[in-house]
Amino acid sequence: xxxxxxxxxxxxxxxxxxxxxxxxxxxxxxxxxxxxxxxxxxxxxxxxxxxxxxxxxxxxxxxxxxxxxxxxxxxxxxxxxxxxxxxxxxxxxxxxxxxxxxxxxxxxxxxxxxxxxxxxxxxxxxxxxxxxxxxxxxxxxxxxxxxxxxxxxxxxxxxxxxxxxxxxxxxxxxxxxxxxxxxxxxxxxxxxxxxxxxxxxxxxxxxxxxxxxxxxxxxxxxxxxxxxxxxxxxxxxxxxxxxxxxxxxxxxxxxxxxxxxxxxxxxxxxxxxxxxxxxxxxxxxxxxxxxxxxxxxxxxxxxxxxxxxxxxxxxxxxxxxxxxxxxxxxxxxxxxxxxxxxxxxxxxxxxxxxxxxxxxxxxxxxxxxxxxxxxxxxxxxxxxxxxxxxxxxxxxxxxxxxxxxxxxxxxxxxxxxxxxxxxxxxxxxxxxxxxxxxxxxxxxxxxxxxx
Amino acid sequence: xxxxxxxxxxxxxxxxxxxxxxxxxxxxxxxxxxxxxxxxxxxxxxxxxxxxxxxxxxxxxxxxxxxxxxxxxxxxxxxxxxxxxxxxxxxxxxxxxxxxxxxxxxxxxxxxxxxxxxxxxxxxxxxxxxxxxxxxxxxxxxxxxxxxxxxxxxxxxxxxxxxxxxxxxxxxxxxxxxxxxxxxxxxxxxxxxxxxxxxxxxxxxxxxxxxxxxxxxxxxxxxxxxxxxxxxxxxxxxxxxxxxxxxxxxxxxxxxxxxxxxxxxxxxxxxxxxxxxxxxxxxxxxxxxxxxxxxxxxxxxxxxxxxxxxxxxxxxxxxxxxxxxxxxxxxxxxxxxxxxxxxxxxxxxxxxxxxxxxxxxxxxxxxxxxxxxxxxxxxxxxxxxxxxxxxxxxxxxxxxxxxxxxxxxxxxxxxxxxxxxxxxxxxxxxxxxxxxxxxxxxxxxxxxxxxxxxxxxxxxxxxxxxxxxxxxxxxxxxxxxx
Numbered sequence: 001x002x003x004x005x006x007x008x009x010x011x012x013x014x015x016x017x018x019x020x021x022x023x024x025x026x027x028x029x030x031x032x033x034x035x036x037x038x039x040x041x042x043x044x045x046x047x048x049x050x051x052x053x054x055x056x057x058x059x060x061x062x063x064x065x066x067x068x069x070x071x072x073x074x075x076x077x078x079x080x081x082x083x084x085x086x087x088x089x090x091x092x093x094x095x096x097x098x099x100x101x102x103x104x105x106x107x108x109x110x111x112x113x114x115x116x117x118x119x120x121x122x123x124x125x126x127x128x129x130x131x132x133x134x135x136x137x138x139x140x141x142x143x144x145x146x147x148x149x150x151x152x153x154x155x156x157x158x159x160x161x162x163x164x165x166x167x168x169x170x171x172x173x174x175x176x177x178x179x180x181x182x183x184x185x186x187x188x189x190x191x192x193x194x195x196x197x198x199x200x201x202x203x204x205x206x207x208x209x210x211x212x213x214x215x216x217x218x219x220x221x222x223x224x225x226x227x228x229x230x231x232x233x234x235x236x237x238x239x240x241x242x243x244x245x246x247x248x249x250x251x252x253x254x255x256x257x258x259x260x261x262x263x264x265x266x267x268x269x270x271x272x273x274x275x276x277x278x279x280x281x282x283x284x285x286x287x288x289x290x291x292x293x294x295x296x297x298x299x300x301x302x303x304x305x306x307x308x309x310x311x312x313x314x315x316x317x318x319x320x321x322x323x324x325x326x327x328x329x330x331x332x333x334x335x336x337x338x339x340x341x342x343x344x345x346x347x348x349x350x351x352x353x354x355x356x357x358x359x360x361x362x363x364x365x366x367x368x369x370x371x372x373x374x375x376x377x378x379x380x381x382x383x384x385x386x387x388x389x390x391x392x393x394x395x396x397x398x399x400x401x402x403x404x405x406x407x408x409x410x411x412x413x414x415x416x417x418x419x420x421x422x423x424x425x426x427x428x429x430x431x432x433x434x435x436x437x438x439x440x441x442x443x444x445x446x447x448x449x450x451x
Numbered sequence: 452x453x454x455x456x457x458x459x460x461x462x463x464x465x466x467x468x469x470x471x472x473x474x475x476x477x478x479x480x481x482x483x484x485x486x487x488x489x490x491x492x493x494x495x496x497x498x499x500x501x502x503x504x505x506x507x508x509x510x511x512x513x514x515x516x517x518x519x520x521x522x523x524x525x526x527x528x529x530x531x532x533x534x535x536x537x538x539x540x541x542x543x544x545x546x547x548x549x550x551x552x553x554x555x556x557x558x559x560x561x562x563x564x565x566x567x568x569x570x571x572x573x574x575x576x577x578x579x580x581x582x583x584x585x586x587x588x589x590x591x592x593x594x595x596x597x598x599x600x601x602x603x604x605x606x607x608x609x610x611x612x613x614x615x616x617x618x619x620x621x622x623x624x625x626x627x628x629x630x631x632x633x634x635x636x637x638x639x640x641x642x643x644x645x646x647x648x649x650x651x652x653x654x655x656x657x658x659x660x661x662x663x664x665x666x667x668x669x670x671x672x673x674x675x676x677x678x679x680x681x682x683x684x685x686x687x688x689x690x691x692x693x694x695x696x697x698x699x700x701x702x703x704x705x706x707x708x709x710x711x712x713x714x715x716x717x718x719x720x721x722x723x724x725x726x727x728x729x730x731x732x733x734x735x736x737x738x739x740x741x742x743x744x745x746x747x748x749x750x751x752x753x754x755x756x757x758x759x760x761x762x763x764x765x766x767x768x769x770x771x772x773x774x775x776x777x778x779x780x781x782x783x784x785x786x787x788x789x790x791x792x793x794x795x796x797x798x799x800x801x802x803x804x805x806x807x808x809x810x811x812x813x814x815x816x817x818x819x820x821x822x823x824x825x826x827x828x829x830x831x832x833x834x835x836x837x838x839x840x841x842x843x844x845x846x847x848x849x850x851x852x853x854x855x856x857x858x859x860x861x862x863x864x865x866x867x868x869x870x871x872x873x874x875x876x877x878x879x880x881x882x883x884x885x886x887x888x889x890x891x892x893x894x895x896x897x898x899x900x901x902x903x904x905x906x907x908x909x910x911x912x913x914x915x916x917x918x919x920x921x922x923x924x925x926x927x928x929x930x931x932x933x
Contacts, residue, residue, distance in 0.1 A: 014893040014894075015893065015899075018891075018898045018902065020899065021898070021902040022638040025906035028906060029642075029645060033461070036461055067496060070495075073494045076458055077456060077457060080461065080462060081457055081921065084461060085461075090918055091918075091922060101862075102861075104861070106922070110922075110923075
């Protein structure tokens with residue numbers, strides 16, 4: 001065999017120790033790559049779980065065409081980045097290094113989370129809205145308010161209570177915990193009304209029922225109890241319960257028959273470990289351990305002992321993720337009934353309220369059904385209560401088009417004796433869970449639907 | 452495919468090495484060639500035909516360049532000319548046609564004429580490097596310094612061998628001709644190669660990429676918003692970035708080659724400790740310098756011509772070297788800048804001014820400063836942008852609205868800057884030039900322990916370098932937003 005002239009020559013017989021060290025090293029290197037390779041293709045050895053939703057990635061398919069037009073190659077890297085063995089372990093380790101050594105949020109500039117002071121975390125989307133203060137185009141806020149008022153009138157004609165609940169942004173309620181550069185807005189920016197403020201002003205000019213929880217939270221904040229958790233992006237359970245108290249009060253004041261029952265209201269709070277969404281940003285950071293400040297206790301609502309009514313309610317909710325904590329709050333009251341939540345007016349969640357008080361709900365994920373299916377959904381049509389819940393940063397989405405679509409679908413429809421939005425009743429055997437027998441408020445369900 | 456990608460590290464490389472090591476010795480060239488063609492075709496499969504067809508032409512011509520084959524030198528020279536012109540024509544077309552048409556259209560616009568309609572030509576990856584290797588083959592065979600490849604597959608492997616295919620080092624044919632026939636690869640080669648691969652990967656992912664944040668921000672700053680301090684910081688970051696990026700890639704190529712039994716020559720040797728421009732070019736992109744010397748400077752006359760002619764030739768060599776880096780006037784100016792200082796350095800470097808005798812405390816900073824200024828032309832998008840940046844370096848361009856660069860306060864970038872400085876100037880700090888290799892010879896004290904330590908370091912560096920690649924593809928939401 002030819003050897004390169006520059007090549008150092010090694011003795012022919014290395015010592016046993018050296019040979020063993022080399023053998024062990026080669027085996028170790030090979031094993032590391034083999035394990036990663038196996039993890040990629042088979043999921044074994046197991047990986048650390050990663051929190052947070054990610055966009056779908058196409059599975060690369062190798063064909064002559066996909067190879068030559070480059071689509072296979074373009075799909076491999078993102079697929080591998082998503083499925084590489086021990087990816088979770090790697091990402092959690094990287095996050096640990098970034099937060100402990102460099103004091104930076106995982107993901108750096110790409111991170112969706114900002115680390116504030118005292119361990120408070122903020123989702124960047126909310127901070128961006130705070131600093132940019134995007135507004136409606138002229139006349140748009142008034143048009144949306146009028147749309148909501150008309151939807152409320154339609155609901156009332158269907159004997160259905162309706163309200164809009166505008167959830168506050170953590171960055172607006174607790175700017176003092178934001179990183180210094182985002183804390184104080186320049187006076188000219190702070191003086192601008194954002195879309196939420198424009199909508200509230202417009203709603204005040206209408207008969208529409210709404211709750212501006214941002215104003216509530218700013219007032220309640222002075223009581224000295226946290227309304228958002230340091231480690232979460234959503235209102236904490238105490239804040240959500242109080243928001244429910246307020247919106248339920250608004251709903252009860254509406255002309256539906258029979259009137260909505262009274263629910264147990266919040267009387268105080270206790271401190272306990274974070275629950276569910278209280279730590280959603282901590283989980284999103286995917287650290288091996290929560291950062292300093294992320295482990296503190298958070299307030300939890302205490303409700304009056306008044307038993308919930310025997311009424312059985314069908315509640316339809318549409319909106320963003322703030323509604324999940326609101327469903328928890330409903331479960332805590334001990335009310336009976338069902339909640340159908342149309343997440344971003346695209347995805348269906350369902351929760352049975354059994355009449356037994358529970359700390360939190362666990363809505364069943366019924367999958368993505370699409371916007372049109374939501375508009376025509378029987379659960380929306382047959383509800384006793386329709387609640388539109390959105391965070392202030394989503395104000396410009398105009399309820400993701402749902403109010404407009406419901407008005408359009410029911411255009412020209414006069415009041416009907418039966419409850420509903422003009423959706424034809426479903427045939428027998430077709431999705432039995434959707435065939436409500438009850439035609440009025442608190443009439444109960446048919447046999448299949450008994451709780 | 453790039454080395455610093457998950458696809459290469461965790462898909463292509465393990466499969467290729469497994470197939471290579473498991474194959475019998477006589478089949479290894481075939482495995483390496485198949486893997487190299489897949490590597491080249493990754494993302495641009497149609498260019499494989501350009502590569503293979505061009506190589507076939509070279510191979511056929513190469514057979515006619517052997518002195519014994521055709522006897523008459525004139526005939527061999529004619530074949531050589533055909534080969535060189537063919538290869539250079541391909542390079543000119545793919546790399547410089549767009550640039551040429553742009554310049555022509557600019558002239559036509561000045562003359563008030565309609566611009567030439569032109570569909571932009573896509574650049575085959577690595578064409579600058581493999582064209583030089585093809586030239587090296589033809590010239591080496593013509594000169595008789597190497598025998599022509601025994602078969603087409605072996606020649607194609609020389610050109611397409613994936614470790615050095617797309618970014619060098621530019622391997623001269625006579626350096627690897629015998630290795631293409633047979634080579635040995637023992638456990639030490641595989642482990643030392645893996646270490647070198649890990650070192651290069653770490654240079655790229657852990658140093659060059661964080662440094663690029665600062666450099667990119669500095670060079671992207673709007674005119675008048677960059678203070679002198681920030682401009683120098685950005686330029687220094689770029690100097691380190693390009694060094695670790697390029698030398699890291701060379702380290703990976705050398706390491707990969709060694710894992711397969713190939714020994715490539717070093718491409719970088721602490722260039723920023725140079726005491727003059729001549730020395731800089733002996734330490735920076737050594738394989739390009741060697742190529743230019745052997746295949747351009749010496750044929751132009753080398754040191755055998757008059758000093759004036761020699762200086763002119765030197766300058767032309769660097770001008771062309773600049774143009775080889777990219778089709779832009781910036782690279783031409785960069786090459787001219789280096790050529791100018793090379794000539795000046797040669798003038799200075801008489802017996803009494805030997806670079807080695809220059810005081811490091813003066814010569815190193817001056818040389819580094821000249822290199823830094825050259826990088827402005829290399830990095831800026833256009834000549835006016837380079838001029839703007841040079842103004843920013845003087846502090847004359849900044850206005851009251853000068854904004855700090857976010858990367859200057861990013862501890863990761865600053866850590867990379869600190870570590871990078873330590874590594875780039877290591878010989879000055881420790882008083883000797885550390886070896887680029889980590890070879891553990893048998894029989895030396897503590898050999899077994901050092902082998903295990905090297906393996907641990909290799910795995911740690913590969914693991915750490917993978918983390919940014921994983922994070923780059925991970926940006927989750929709490930919930931999906933529709």
